[in-house]
Amino acid sequence: FDLLSPxxxxxxxxxxxxxxxxxxxxxxxxxxxxxxxxxxxxxxDILLAYITESFDRETKVIDFHYPNELLQxxxxxxxxEPETLDDILISCRATLKYAIKTxxxxxxxxxxxxxxxxxxxxxxxTSTANTNMFTYEVAPVxxxxxxxxxxxxxxxxxxxxxxxxxIFSPGGAISNMYAMLLxxxxxxxxxxxxxxxxxxxxxxxxxxxxxxxxxxxAAALGIGTESVICIKADESGKMIPADLERKILEAKQKGFVxxxxxxxxxxxxxGAFDPLIAISDICKKYQxxxxxxxxxxxxxxxxxxxxxxLDGVERSVLxxxxxxxxxxxxxxxxxxxxxxxxxxxxxxxxxxxxxLFQQDKHYDLSYxxxxxxLQCGRHVDIFKLWLMWRAKGTIGFEAQIDKCLELxxxxxxxxxxxxxxxxxxxxxPQHTNVCFWYLPPGMRYMEDKEExxxxxxxxxxxxxxxxxxxxxxAVL
Amino acid sequence: FDLLSPxxxxxxxxxxxxxxxxxxxxxxxxxxxxxxxxxxxxxxDILLAYITESFDRETKVIDFHYPNELLQxxxxxxxxEPETLDDILISCRATLKYAIKTxxxxxxxxxxxxxxxxxxxxxxxTSTANTNMFTYEVAPVxxxxxxxxxxxxxxxxxxxxxxxxxIFSPGGAISNMYAMLLxxxxxxxxxxxxxxxxxxxxxxxxxxxxxxxxxxxAAALGIGTESVICIKADESGKMIPADLERKILEAKQKGFVxxxxxxxxxxxxxGAFDPLIAISDICKKYQxxxxxxxxxxxxxxxxxxxxxxLDGVERSVLxxxxxxxxxxxxxxxxxxxxxxxxxxxxxxxxxxxxxLFQQDKHYDLSYxxxxxxLQCGRHVDIFKLWLMWRAKGTIGFEAQIDKCLELxxxxxxxxxxxxxxxxxxxxxPQHTNVCFWYLPPGMRYMEDKEExxxxxxxxxxxxxxxxxxxxxxAVL
Numbered sequence: 012f013d014l015l016s017p018x019x020x021x022x023x024x025x026x027x028x029x030x031x032x033x034x035x036x037x038x039x040x041x042x043x044x045x046x047x048x049x050x051x052x053x054x055x056d057i058l059l060a061y062i063t064e065s066f067d068r069e070t071k072v073i074d075f076h077y078p079n080e081l082l083q084x085x086x087x088x089x090x091x092e093p094e095t096l097d098d099i100l101i102s103c104r105a106t107l108k109y110a111i112k113t114x115x116x117x118x119x120x121x122x123x124x125x126x127x128x129x130x131x132x133x134x135x136x137t138s139t140a141n142t143n144m145f146t147y148e149v150a151p152v153x154x155x156x157x158x159x160x161x162x163x164x165x166x167x168x169x170x171x172x173x174x175x176x177x178i179f180s181p182g183g184a185i186s187n188m189y190a191m192l193l194x195x196x197x198x199x200x201x202x203x204x205x206x207x208x209x210x211x212x213x214x215x216x217x218x219x220x221x222x223x224x225x226x227x228x229a230a231a232l233g234i235g236t237e238s239v240i241c242i243k244a245d246e247s248g249k250m251i252p253a254d255l256e257r258k259i260l261e262a263k264q265k266g267f268v269x270x271x272x273x274x275x276x277x278x279x280x281x282g283a284f285d286p287l288i289a290i291s292d293i294c295k296k297y298q299x300x301x302x303x304x305x306x307x308x309x310x311x312x313x314x315x316x317x318x319x320x321l322d323g324v325e326r327s328v329l330x331x332x333x334x335x336x337x338x339x340x341x342x343x344x345x346x347x348x349x350x351x352x353x354x355x356x357x358x359x360x361x362x363x364x365x366x367l368f369q370q371d372k373h374y375d376l377s378y379x380x381x382x383x384x385l386q387c388g389r390h391v392d393i394f395k396l397w398l399m400w401r402a403k404g405t406i407g408f409e410a411q412i413d414k415c416l417e418l419x420x421x422x423x424x425x426x427x428x429x430x431x432x433x434x435x436x437x438x439x440p441q442h443t444n445v446c447f448w449y450l451p452p453g454m455r456y457m458e459d460k461e462e463x464x465x466x467x468x469x470x471x472x473x474x475x476x477x478x479x480x481x482x483x484x485a486v487l
Numbered sequence: 488f489d490l491l492s493p494x495x496x497x498x499x500x501x502x503x504x505x506x507x508x509x510x511x512x513x514x515x516x517x518x519x520x521x522x523x524x525x526x527x528x529x530x531x532d533i534l535l536a537y538i539t540e541s542f543d544r545e546t547k548v549i550d551f552h553y554p555n556e557l558l559q560x561x562x563x564x565x566x567x568e569p570e571t572l573d574d575i576l577i578s579c580r581a582t583l584k585y586a587i588k589t590x591x592x593x594x595x596x597x598x599x600x601x602x603x604x605x606x607x608x609x610x611x612x613t614s615t616a617n618t619n620m621f622t623y624e625v626a627p628v629x630x631x632x633x634x635x636x637x638x639x640x641x642x643x644x645x646x647x648x649x650x651x652x653x654i655f656s657p658g659g660a661i662s663n664m665y666a667m668l669l670x671x672x673x674x675x676x677x678x679x680x681x682x683x684x685x686x687x688x689x690x691x692x693x694x695x696x697x698x699x700x701x702x703x704x705a706a707a708l709g710i711g712t713e714s715v716i717c718i719k720a721d722e723s724g725k726m727i728p729a730d731l732e733r734k735i736l737e738a739k740q741k742g743f744v745x746x747x748x749x750x751x752x753x754x755x756x757x758g759a760f761d762p763l764i765a766i767s768d769i770c771k772k773y774q775x776x777x778x779x780x781x782x783x784x785x786x787x788x789x790x791x792x793x794x795x796x797l798d799g800v801e802r803s804v805l806x807x808x809x810x811x812x813x814x815x816x817x818x819x820x821x822x823x824x825x826x827x828x829x830x831x832x833x834x835x836x837x838x839x840x841x842x843l844f845q846q847d848k849h850y851d852l853s854y855x856x857x858x859x860x861l862q863c864g865r866h867v868d869i870f871k872l873w874l875m876w877r878a879k880g881t882i883g884f885e886a887q888i889d890k891c892l893e894l895x896x897x898x899x900x901x902x903x904x905x906x907x908x909x910x911x912x913x914x915x916p917q918h919t920n921v922c923f924w925y926l927p928p929g930m931r932y933m934e935d936k937e938e939x940x941x942x943x944x945x946x947x948x949x950x951x952x953x954x955x956x957x958x959x960x961a962v963l
Contacts, residue, residue, distance in 0.1 A: 233709025
């Protein structure tokens with residue numbers, strides 16, 4: 012790194028020639044800039060070496076220690092006195108020494124995706140820009156890129172001219188909570204001012220295989236987990252539409268008002284896709300808002316070969332959760348909520364903070380996205396997705412997704428007739444999840460199914476579940 | 488950057504000597520690694536040049552264009568086809584060309600803090616580690632550092648032995664929402680399952696100068712903005728305790744159940760500190776949960792000279808919001824919620840997702856923090872704070888905070904008797920906010936106060952407000 016050495020030469024000359032100490036003052040500034048840049052470059056060298064090591068399958072994935080042990084292994088304490096930059100470099104090395112190499116070819120964990128180099132570069136740039144998504148004036152480019160990307164995603168879904176709204180939020184759980192919040196507001200706008208006491212007892216519906224964030228959201232929003240009615244799933248994990256209709260009718264009879272159905276496109280464990288068309292028909296019939304939680308499987312819409320699994324998603328009259336940080340391997344975190352109706356998010360969430368969202372600015376205020384969010388400040392999560400999209404193109408994402416599905420079918424075929432293994436459900440995987448039990452030798456020929464199940468759960472609480480994201484598998 | 492050139496020399500030799508194409512295969516891998524590293528280094532060079540430029544006060548802060556213009560100025564579209572890495576570098580340069588230099592000495596905006604180099608380095612490392620805070624197994628070091636840092640923060644507050652709980656959340660608005668959620672759950676635990684219909688009509692209290700996120704939170708949680716009762720503030724922006732007591736009694740008479748008081752330590756516009764001791768006495772008397780929103784002013788607790796402004800914060804029986812990304816100049820975002828009662832967050836938010844939080848892991852499960860959060864995946868926000876704390880030491884943060892308060896007092900003294908300026912309230916600023924009106928010449932001697940106020944609001948909707956964070960001022 013040699014940006015500054017010509018400047019240093021100049022500086023030495025200037026210190027001698029310029030009068031009144033100006034030269035040496037400038038020199039001092041350059042010196043401090045030089046030290047800063049050297050420090051940053053040293054950190055980058057540490058990071059590049061870490062990446063190189065992570066890519067090498069001969070290295071350890073983790074130098075694992077139990078929490079109490081790890082606390083002892085290094086001095087992690089916060090002190091009164093400052094440390095030198097050299098100490099800081101040592102701390103960076105220690106942190107990476109005990110970190111888990113998430114980019115390592117042999118690292119497997121839930122929904123991990125490896126480390127995309129363009130995504131990483133984009134995240135470094137985002138940190139350097141160090142700004143906030145609340146107004147156009149503090150993040151002009153990033154706000155525009157969010158606008159461009161959300162529009163593209165809506166076009167891919169099939170909403171007319173890509174019209175609608177959306178936001179990047181801190182993860183799928185918050186996106187799903189937004190969805191429920193918007194559905195409630197859409198049906199009972201007075202809830203914003205008057206709270207749930209102005210609203211009849213609500214009922215939300217989702218499959219028994221759906222993500223726990225639906226219940227978590229209901230608890231937070233004051234709807235209550237008991238108002239989330241679980242719909243039965245079939246053997247392969249898909250919601251059974253007839254059971255949905257039955258439960259909606261039951262809820263109505265009990266005096267509940269059905270307001271929200273969350274269908275899942277790609278369930279967490281089975282990778283099942285709920286039948287969206289049948290569900291949307293029922294939603295239409297009973298006038299319930301239809302949301303699709305595609306946090307995990309939404310990305311399949313980018314694959315011409317697999318997008319039929321999401322047929323009907325374009326009918327989601329309200330919204331869709333879609334997490335590019337999962338199947339599309341964007342660095343954490345990157346979760347989009349797409350909303351069909353323009354203005355709804357704004358009406359639901361705005362509080363008109365005059366110190367931030369002045370109405371007399373000289374640009375189109377629809378680019379001040381802050382007041383439609385639940386957050387005030389909002390981290391820039393868009394740039395890594397946008398830059399990766401540019402690098403891969405839509406066809407690159409498609410190829411990556413198709414490859415993962417191909418790999419999971421390969422694994423499925425390898426396991427299904429193998430001695431000592433049992434598939435959790437029959438049939439090819441719909442998404443990249445391959446779910447199976449490993450049967451220890453003593454259990455392979457047990458007759459008593461209940462006893463067998465009980466003992467299996469002692470080997471592992473959940474079934475094993477392997478899913479492919481990018482070139483990575485996630486094992487549970 | 489020359490990590491790989493010895494390897495390349497070896498590689499050329501190996502390609503010739505090793506049999507069966509193994510040499511050239513290895514060589515190909517090295518080549519691709521080399522290209523990756525070169526690309527990353529090129530991005531870093533762009534970033535270092537951008538930082539150098541940002542520090543130079545002779546450069547432009549922003550090359551501003553209106554949204555529609557900016558859309559035209561570059562090709563920001565997402566295409567089907569991939570781009571080359573050279574194109575990606577061009578996109579990075581274009582993004583920075585039109586970005587606003589938030590590290591520039593002449594950049595002023597709400598709550599901006601400049602760019603701390605250690606914080607930036609830490610954020611780059613965080614991106615490289617690319618992991619998630621939900622379990623210890625995927626983020627061993629970061630989970631520990633969060634534990635160490637939250638404990639340190641609780642010790643500084645003055646909670647016995649630093650006991651309690653906490654979490655880093657995506658911003659102060661979400662932290663405040665957590666606080667309200669926990670207070671409601673603490674008083675009516677059945678709300679989690681049964682929703683607001685099981686709970687009497689609630690009332691929350693906060694000063695008229697408090698942050699809008701209190702109302703936003705109430706709207707989201709199904710409590711309703713009308714249930715947030717605004718308490719009068721005195722001329723300098725502090726909540727009037729007598730009015731709080733009156734409003735609590737009034738609410739009780741109307742059949743509301745007061746459950747939550749959010750006092751503000753450092754209001755957004757005036758920088759006022761509510762009288763925490765008097766407020767906590769009232770909370771105790773009426774058995775209402777006492778929360779302190781110290782998103783902006785909480786950091787003053789690190790200054791021996793100024794922490795008296797937060798006297799009483801240790802009585803916040805429930806929780807405190809404290810945003811190190813504001814006054815402590817940590818890169819965005821970094822917001823802590825500190826909770827006094829251990830286990831409360833877990834009980835309030837847990838959903839026991841078996842696929843993620845298995846109970847049969849071989850380490851202390853209290854380090855799996857995911858189930859106490861509203862989020863499922865959670866971005867690593869801790870490392871930048873931790874590393875900056877190591878670099879500055881507690882005394883470094885203290886000196887930085889004291890300096891900002893000194894600067895704001897200096898500015899206050901410069902403005903208060905200056906012709907054409909009028910302070911929004913009398914008295915020295917309590918925080919770094921200096922609030923004043925600029926009076927155009929024609930308005931300086933107007934008698935009619937109402938008319939004057941009306942015309943002033945045409946010049947600017949809000950008063951001007953200058954606050955110092957680190958060596959930066961934020962101007963509204």
